[in-house]
Amino acid sequence: MPAVTELFQKTSSPDPSLEEVRETMLQLGSTLSQHALGDTARTSTEIVVTEVLNNIVEHALPTTNSGWFSVTCWRQAGCLRFEIADNGISMPHNQLPAGLPPNIDTELQDLPEGGWGWSLVRSLTQDLNYQRVEPVNTVQFVIPDAPETALEDEMQNGA
Amino acid sequence: MNLTTDTHGDAVVLLVQDPRIDASAALQFKESVRSAVDLSVKRVILNLQNVDFIDSSGLGAIVAAMKLMGKDRSFELVALTPTVQKVFTLTRMNTIFEIHDTLEDALAPETL
Numbered sequence: 001m002p003a004v005t006e007l008f009q010k011t012s013s014p015d016p017s018l019e020e021v022r023e024t025m026l027q028l029g030s031t032l033s034q035h036a037l038g039d040t041a042r043t044s045t046e047i048v049v050t051e052v053l054n055n056i057v058e059h060a061l062p063t064t065n066s067g068w069f070s071v072t073c074w075r076q077a078g079c080l081r082f083e084i085a086d087n088g089i090s091m092p093h094n095q096l097p098a099g100l101p102p103n104i105d106t107e108l109q110d111l112p113e114g115g116w117g118w119s120l121v122r123s124l125t126q127d128l129n130y131q132r133v134e135p136v137n138t139v140q141f142v143i144p145d146a147p148e149t150a151l152e153d154e155m156q157n158g159a
Numbered sequence: 160m161n162l163t164t165d166t167h168g169d170a171v172v173l174l175v176q177d178p179r180i181d182a183s184a185a186l187q188f189k190e191s192v193r194s195a196v197d198l199s200v201k202r203v204i205l206n207l208q209n210v211d212f213i214d215s216s217g218l219g220a221i222v223a224a225m226k227l228m229g230k231d232r233s234f235e236l237v238a239l240t241p242t243v244q245k246v247f248t249l250t251r252m253n254t255i256f257e258i259h260d261t262l263e264d265a266l267a268p269e270t271l
Contacts, residue, residue: 018183025181043242050214054182104255108230113219116250120215123249 007031007080008073014066021053024071032073041080041145044124045073051117052084052139060088060137079126080143090132096139160187162195167266170202171195172237175210180217188217192224201232204265208238213246225256233257237265 008031012020025046032042053069061067069086091097099118104111122128125141132138161176173195180188196203205221213221225234235257239247247253259265 018181022179022181022183039241043245046212046242047214047246050181050212054214054216058182101250104251109226111222111226111255113223113226114215116215116218116246120246120249 004074004076004081006072006074007035008071011070012068014068015061016057016067016069018054018057021050021057024053025050028071028073035075037080038146041143044143045080045082048121048124048141048143049082049084051121055117056084056086056088056137060086060090062088064088075145079145081140082143083138083140085136085138087135088137090137091130094130094132096128096130160184160191162191164195170204170266171197171200172204172206172262172265174206174208178209178211180210180213180220182214182216185216185220188220189223189227193227196228202235203228203233204235204237204259204262206237206262207240207243208262210243211240212242215246215250218246218250218252222252222255235259235265237262 008028010024010027012024028049029042029046032045049071053071056069061069064087067086067088069084072083074081097118099122101119102112102115121141125143128139128141130137130139160180163174163176165172165174173192175188177184192205205224221236228234237259238261239258244253247256247258
């Protein structure tokens with residue numbers, strides 16, 4: 001097997017909706033299920049890519065004509081590498097949000113109803129990087145994979 | 160968003176039928192909970208055994224459902240699947256909700 005293999009590539013239809021994010025995630029999940037990956041890498045991928053795509057559809061694309069996003073996933077030794085791009089507006093101050101988790105030490109009625117997205121992305125990825133090259137945003141990151149964990153799980157489940 | 164409702168004594172169990180509570184379903188989920196729960200119900204148990212995945216928006220919708228119940232009524236969760244559990248743990252929202260492993264645990268009479 002070559003050192004780096006492309007596992008998945010998709011470009012959205014014009015002006016994609018949140019339903020298309022869901023559809024993309026189901027396609028990505030189905031593709032990754034054909035490969036021996038650890039459960040941790042699988043669940044992290046599902047959480048992280050969903051949050052990045054939701055953010056694009058909800059915040060970057062609404063004011064863009066013929067908006068699109070694309071997702072590419074490569075496998076290499078010990079990790080999955082992702083590149084997610086879109087032609088929406090740039091991130092505020094041309095940088096990724098700090099991703100501090102919202103305060104949850106509050107009264108019931110003041111609990112947050114969102115705002116965990118970048119915090120989840122930052123806690124589950126490595127080498128997270130954002131670039132704006134007009135008119136395209138590109139986010140890259142790595143999700144560690146430990147196939148031996150999957151193997152152990154399989155052995156335990158089979159026992 | 161399909162929810163089925165089942166009454167057990169003073170508790171109403173809401174079983175989510177869909178496998179995902181994500182950004183495209185969050186609003187519908189909130190509306191479904193609102194219409195499924197009568198104001199007189201004192202205890203709601205949300206059964207997530209069929210839910211494979213929630214995102215930040217889905218988690219927010221579950222928080223909104225708990226707020227809807229208010230602080231004088233109980234809103235509990237049951238049967239978190241692995242990815243759902245991971246989102247609750249990473250966001251520390253597992254410390255906010257009362258979470259039971261199984262519906263049997265949730266409905267068992269309290270023992271001292």
